[in-house]
Amino acid sequence: MGGQSGSDQLPGSESEAQVLARAVSDLARRTRFPVAFGGLEQGDAIHVTSIVGARTRSLEGLVVQASRGLGGRALVEKRPRLALDYRSARSITHDYDRAVLGEGISTLFAVPVLVGSRARGVIYCGSWAAAPVGDVVARPAFAVADELSSELRIREEVRRRLALAPTPAEASALAPAAREELRETYAELRSIAAVVEDPALRDRLARLEQRLAALSHAEKEPPLDLDVRLSPREIDVLACAALGSTNAEIAKTLSLREGTVKSYLQSAMAKLDASTRHAAVARARRAGLLP
The missing domain is CATH 3.30.450.40 (GAF domain)
Structure with a gap:
């Protein structure tokens, strides 16, 4: 790494x-x-x-x-x-x-x-x-x-995650298990960034998240050219949903109400023209919005 x-x-x-x-x-x-x-x-x-x-x-x-x-x-x-x-x-x-x-x-x-x-x-x-x-x-x-x-604690975790971030050459050879670990890293970074007060550190995390999303983009399907703007919280919720988390688990991870999580999911699904959360995750990945 x-x-x-x-x-x-x-x-x-x-x-x-x-x-x-x-x-x-x-x-x-x-x-x-x-x-x-x-x-x-x-x-x-x-x-x-x-x-x-x-x-x-x-x-x-x-x-x-x-x-x-x-x-x-x-x-x-x-x-x-x-x-x-x-x-x-x-x-x-x-x-x-x-x-x-x-x-x-x-x-x-x-x-x-x-x-x-x-x-x-x-x-x-x-x-x-x-x-x-x-x-x-x-x-x-x-x-x-x-x-x-x-x-x-947040800074220690960010340093650890930065050290584990793959280079482009490494990312191209990611095995499925490694790709899933990278997606877990992405979701965790999103939850960390949500509570960081230092603007410079938050920007650094955002750049790392974009890098992870781009590096792990699946090459099996052509990318989608979607003119979609998801809010930071919609991406947070989708990133957790991509790991199979329930609404209750997402709410706990992001310190949100379960009803709020459901609202963000429905909004993201509508923007992505997806009928299920799984379809929304798939379309977000093909659009380069999620790893």
Whole structure:
């Protein structure tokens, strides 16, 4: 299969460090804590690369080792950790007092960013005075961590799919089983693209989808010259239907109501002049709209 680099940055897209920076800014805004910072895991350590609201430069370049300090514990234990009075906290090591106390932080809240079973990083929010951390703070912090987790998971999956995308020479020799796998990849990319917020990444996915559709076009039948415009959601639904998914399964995959899925299918069938979903899929493939 054609290869892509293992870099954390997808071509034309934000880097993971930039995605983290957006999350840290959101954390400061949504929790109302004056200081927010965070880092991604590299070599069993959190490398802090984004800081918002700091009054000093004490946190710059901070590297937190696994199990050490508040963030190191959150990373290893894969659960949030809180120090209401950081200076006197006995449940953590104080390896990073110079950085944390140097910023004047009193209360510190650390939330791990989990992608599957792996902790990919930690985001922190803190205050210079002792402050309670109840649901008002915890809920938005957890929400930011979840959103960042989803973004990182999507990017990992996109990188994996890009690495598996066939070259034109490989595509011409696709066996039936490989062709079906490619169609599954296409459908999954459509569902991923539906929840991606980064416009550049979404465009990159759209180009990859077009490439897959063109590469896997069957040569047994002449292509159809159809002047048909399917909406993105109609293509999403048809791509899932092409895999044999029921309306209920498509609804779950695309986070839609089952009735909405049925409506999209009927609309696509009408545009393609097809009486069944299977006929619609076949005509969409011959028209180069689906792989």
